[in-house]
Amino acid sequence: MHDIKSIRDNPQAFDAGLKRRGLAPLSASLLAIDEKRRAAILASEQAQARRNAASKEIGEAKKAKDDARANKLMAEVAELKTTMPELELAAKTADEELAKELAAIPNLPLDDVPEGTDEHGNVQRHVYGKTRNYAFKPKPHDDLGGALGYMDFEAAAKLSGARFVVLKKGLARLERAIGQFMLDLHTGEHGYTEVNPPLLVRNDVMFGTGQLPKFEDDQFWAIKGELLAAPDERLKTERLGLIPTAEVSLTNLVRESIVDEKELPMRLTALTPCFRAEAGAAGRDTRGMIRQHQFTKVELVSIATPETSRDEHERMLSCAEEVLRRLDLHYRVMTLCSGDMGFSAQKTYDIEVWMPGQSSSQGDGGAYREISSCSVCGDFQARRMDARSRGPDGKPRFVHTLNGSGTAVGRALIAVIETYQQEDGSIAVPAVLQPYMGGLKTIERDK
Template sequence: MHDIKSIRDNPQAFDAGLARRGLKPLSASLLAIDERRRAAILASEQAQARRNAASKEIGDAKKAKDEARAAKLMAEVAELKTTMPELEAAAKAADEELTKELSAIPNIPFDEVPDGVDEHGNVQHHVFGNKRSYSFAPKLHDDLGTALGYMDFEAAAKLSGARFVVLKKGLARLERAIGQFMLDLHTTEHGYTEINPPLLVRNEVMFGTGQLPKFEDDQFWAIKGELLAAPDHERLKTERLGLIPTAEVSLTNLVRESILDEKQLPMRLTALTPCFRAEAGAAGRDTRGMIRQHQFTKVELVSITTPEVSKDELERMLSCAEQVLQKLDLHYRVMTLCAGDMGFSSQKTYDIEVWMPGQGDGGMFREISSCSVCGDFQARRMDARSRGPDGKPRFVHTLNGSGTAVGRALIAVMETYQQEDGSIAVPSALQPYMGGLKVIARE
């Protein structure tokens, strides 16, 4: 959420930031609403002050036995009593209108973020490793998994429809191993605290991290049976719970509506959870295999920091996510996203794209992690603050990143470590989690 005072102080900079996001100028319309809001608040406060003063004057007039003045003042108070609710309602309506408008506007990119309208404007930051060479034509992960008999899309479709998968035996264990390996790495070597958060959250929690109101259609929603029996649209919407699209939602909101001691910061949290995305905006994209699923597993990284160190924390978070792929010896590149390709809440984002040799003609880089710094954008939506040595509360800065997407790491391992006979070699870093198993082959 944006600070209207900041927009008031520098509307040109705000509009320039929106232009980099591909949006039209909005400062004038926002400031017009703000002006109405401030005028309504002032009128309401003045009316209240006058009512208080007039009430006191009535007492003075009665003491002085000035009945005419007392009657006039009483009539004024009665009129104020009638008009004050209207003034308060006008102030509330203007405030709600301003909040609604601000809540739908994305964060402003840092100056250092490259310009661009989509992924074609992203800039390569650095590369790790090299493409592997194979004496055979590498296969797609779904061809490998189906041939092994351990990846079943047809069974999943019978259970849940498209964009679901059933993993079995060696591949089911490999996915579990990857998630546990990541979690252990981040907690034991990178200083993150493991959290097991709820998977179902309230509307205000989705709002806090920016899923609502703009991306409502991209979420899955859980409705209590009693509400379905007597449908009431407004009550359904109010009492529903959202299935988290990422543990960022639960982890970041752990500090909502609170004032932290800055000695507690930076707060670094991680979780391994199922995630759920309706993918309403991705119809027709990546329909084959496990690249884009409605249900997937991910290790999430979240940091809560002070403004002074949030940029440095982004670099640290990126390094933590990269080490996952380095220890798995997977070839990848890091991209700095352009202003037009960043997520709604982000000020700056790095994407890690892992090389998948079975994708496309000769392999392809696919996104496996995004690490973003959001400044105080989410903190304002959550009312999450900290108190420093001066005792004054201020909004915290939040960051989030994938550490990494487990399903995509699974298919990257499958495609990278595939053997000519269709078996999958298990990376050495994962073998302790696989009971020492070195190769996944059809039984």
């Protein structure tokens, strides 16, 4: 959420940031609403002050036995009682209008974010490893999983529809192993605290991290209700959202609170199922497990001070990268351009892992696929959540929030399956995962 005072102080900088996002200037319309809001608030406050003063003057007039003046003042107070609710409503309406407009505006990019309108403007930061050479043509993960008999999309479709999968035996265990390996790495070596958060959250929690109101249709919603015994027996409902990422639950743990800055940076991690409607993904990545309605992900969240958030962003990226380095997977890191960042981000690094069995825009032969996205959000989410910290001077200020995939377990599974595939269709288990697999070194079809 943007600070209207900051926009008021420097509207040109605000509009310049929006332009980098590919958006039209908005400062003039926002400031017009703000002016109307401030005028309405002032009128309401002045009416309240006049009512209080007039009430005091009535007592003085009666004490002086000035009935004419007392009657005139009482008439004025009566009129104010009539007009004040209207003035209060006008102030409330203008305040809500401004809040609604501000809530729909994305965060502004930092100065060092590259210019661009879409993914073609993203800039490669660095590359780790290199593509492997195979003595055979690598297959996509869904062909490999289907041939093993351990990846079943048809069974999932009978249960839930498209974009779901049933994993069995060795592949089910491999997915679990990958998630547990990531958690152990982040908690044991990277200093993150493991959290097991709720998967269902309230509207204001979704609003806090920026899923609402803009991405209403991208969420799955659960409705709980009870039948009332009221005359019309209407159904009273309360909506809860299934989290699209554990970022939502973890970041909101500091909502509506003031934390001591001695506790920062606060580093949190969770391994959870995630749920996305993929409302805007029609026709994209329809094969296999690349884009699912339900998937598993390890999330990293940091709550930091404004002075340390940029360094924390670099640290978070290195923590996510270490997962892929330990798995010996080839990847590249991209700095997203101003037009390709997420709604709440100031700056984002995407880690794209190489998947040899995927098809790129140039055809078969492998492709990079996003497996992690690490973002620094500044105080954008903190303002929406009212999350603040108190420093040595005792004054509260908004914290900075960061989030990153550490990483997407399902896509890591795909990368492992495709990278470690053998010519006979079996999957070699990376050395770092073998302890989580009971020492199993190869996943093969049952004889």
